[in-house]
Amino acid sequence: MAFNIFIDGEVGTTGLQIRERLATREDINLIQIAAERRKDADARREAFSQADIAILCLPDAAAREAVELTQDLDVRLIDASSAHRVHGDWVYGFPELSSEMRDQIADAQLVSNPGCYATGAIALIAPLIEAGLIDEEELVAINAVSGYTGGGKALIAEYEDGSAPAHFFYGLTQAHKHIPEIMAHTGLATQPVFSPSVGSFAQGMVVQLPLHLDEERNLRSLFEALADHYDGQKFVQMIAPDQVGSRIVPTALNGTNMLQIGVCGSEENGCATAFAVLDNLGKGASGAAVQNMNIMLDADEAEGL
Known part of the structure; x- marks a missing residue:
């Protein structure tokens, strides 16, 4: 049996990568619209009506409009935009966060894909709060660098035309759209200071969580809390403090759906960094969407990944 999948916005960066991941699968039938009708509401509604699952790869406003188009249709949705990540009617699509979340994704009508930066930040902070190593009221700082594909076409x-700087950081007013998502899905009660940046590489990302150490919060306890949380997860790779090496490379997992998590630092000076490496177009976008789709279809979770 083949499942009908419609990618609304398939010519964008995320949509193209999802289509590439699904193109050779025998269990997937891709529903497509002629290029000249991709913005035609009637054509899109017809495609939605034929689909078992539709994946929205659209700007936020367009994603909300797409949901309106499907109101009376029997189609399940995965939204890759940030429009519904803190919406109470949508299941947050981060299956590694808990077994309950994976079960919710499997049964969901509406699934919101996590953001790329948020994937790394939540992956680090949520388990450490759960383990009691970060307090919900703690003042937390998050630093991150992403490949430029996360910034969209512009x-x-x-x-590509050489006019961009080699590196820049942004989100200077502390109003980045991922902040509410990070707070909602970690339990942080105090807004973290979030400093995202972009480098002159296309794909890849590293998210860093600087932490001061004490007797309870040391390198071993931080690593063990994270390792215990992600034990058995096929898309999470743990890096122990003595295996980190001298550099963390944001492009290390490009082309994969993997999430690499580790801890480094010094007990002597009491400072550490928990870090998460991922492909911002893989586990941070298209890979996560395909993983969620597989769970919703009760297919092999790693199929196409």
């Missing part, structure tokens, strides 16, 4: 064009 930023990609800047880097």
Whole structure:
């Protein structure tokens, strides 16, 4: 049996990567619209009506409009935009966060894909709060660098024509759209200071969580809390403090759906960094969408990944 899948916004960066991951699968039938009708509401509604699952790869406003188009249709949705990540009617699509979340994704009508930065931040903070190693009221800082593909067509064009700088950080007013998502899905009660940046590489990402150490919160306890939480997860790779090496490379997992998590630092000076490495277009976007789709279809979770 083949499942009908419609990618609304298949010509964008995320949509193209999802289509590439699904193109050779015998269990998937991709529903497509002629190029000249991709923005035609009637054509899109017809495609939605034929689909078992539709994946929305659209800007936030367009994603909300797409949901309106499907109101009376029997189609399950995965939204790769940030429009519904803190919406109470949508299941957050981060299956590694808990077994309950994976079960909710499997049964869900509406699933919201996590953001790329948020995937790394939540992956680090939520288990450490659960283990009692970070307090919900703690003042937390998050630093991150991403490849420029996360910035969409305009930023990609800047880097491709050579007009973009080698590196810049942004989100200077502390109002980045991922902050509410990070708080909602970690339990942080105090807004973290979030400093995202972009480098002159297309794909890849590292998210860093600086922490001060004490008797209870040491390198071993931090690593063990994270390792215990992700034990058995096929898409999470743990890096122990003595295996980190001298550099963390944001492009290390490009082309995969993997999430690499580790801890480094010094007990002597009492400072550490928990870090998460991922492909911002893989586990941070298209890979996560395909993983969630597989769970919703009760297919092999790693199929196409």
